[in-house]
Structure formats: C-alpha cells, structure tokens
Amino acid sequence: MNYWLMKTEPSVYGIDDLAAQPDQTDHWDGIRNYQARNYMRQMKKGDRVFIYHSNVKEPGIVGIAEVVREAYPDFTAWDPESKYYDPKSTPENPRWDMVDVRLVERFPRTITLEELKADPELADMKVVQKGNRLSITPVTEAQWRRILSKL
DNA sequence: GCCAACGTTGGC
C-alpha cells in the first residue's frame, strides 16, 4: 500500500463535499498537470490519501481518503461546459486521468501546514517546500505515521 | 491583494 497527499481548494471542492457524496465516494477530477497525473496513474486500490485544503486561512491536512478505483480517463476534459475542458483530450485519445476515492476519516482538527513545517522529520515532504505547486505528491510510510501521531 | 515560483505555450 502506498500513501499520497492531494491538495484541494475547499471553496471548489473540499472534504465536506466528499463526505456529502453517496457512499462518501467521488471521482477526483480536474488534474491538469502531467506530474500529478503520472502520480495518479501509480495509485492502487487501497492506497491512502491525505486530503489537504489549500488557499484557506489555515491550510493543512483535514482527513484521509482511500483509492477505490484506479486511474481512468477524466471525462470533464471532454465537456466544453466544464472549467476543466481541454480540447486536446478526446475520448479516443484521453490526456487526463482521474481516480475514485472514498472518505475514510475526517480529522477532528486540521493538521496545519505550520505544524508540518515545524517538524524536521517532515522536511522532505513536497508540501512544506517553498514554491511547491504540485497537487498530488507521494508520502512515505514514516511521514504518514508521523503526521497521524500529531492528532 | 500581492507576488514568488513554477508549468505551458508559441514565435523564432
């Protein structure tokens, strides 16, 4: 099993939106960055994902989801009405993928970016590094446990 | 709202 961190802006789609879905399961669409897409393609059923809220007063990790369906074409790229529309992606030759995730746990509090940055053991995490914009990053098992221990 | 960092685009 592998671990990941996925960023999202709660004003667009947050953990509460995931919680509101039937079976608390939804597809994770809108990834339009090749590196993030490639990470997503590596995700396996059962992998665990930290849900991270960005662009808010207190950015940080708010809960855990689980991969329930591995990468398949992101159909929002084919929809001219979608904000994620990409005319270069077609059903015949899809450029972007998504996965399905199910909410596992909503944390009682946010594990803030500030906390993550303050922990030397987490200095290698992409999310604490300056200028990082990648919305999907791998997390090691040691980092995963370290973060959970903060709750 | 600002702006640094970064990815992508397109002219050459």
Next chain:
DNA sequence: GCCAACGTTGGC
C-alpha cells in the same frame, strides 16, 4: 530547441 511571455498556484 530555446526562451520570453503568460497564466496559475497558493502562502502570506
């Protein structure tokens, strides 16, 4: 294939 211009991300 280079690189300037542009758009986006996301912390602050």
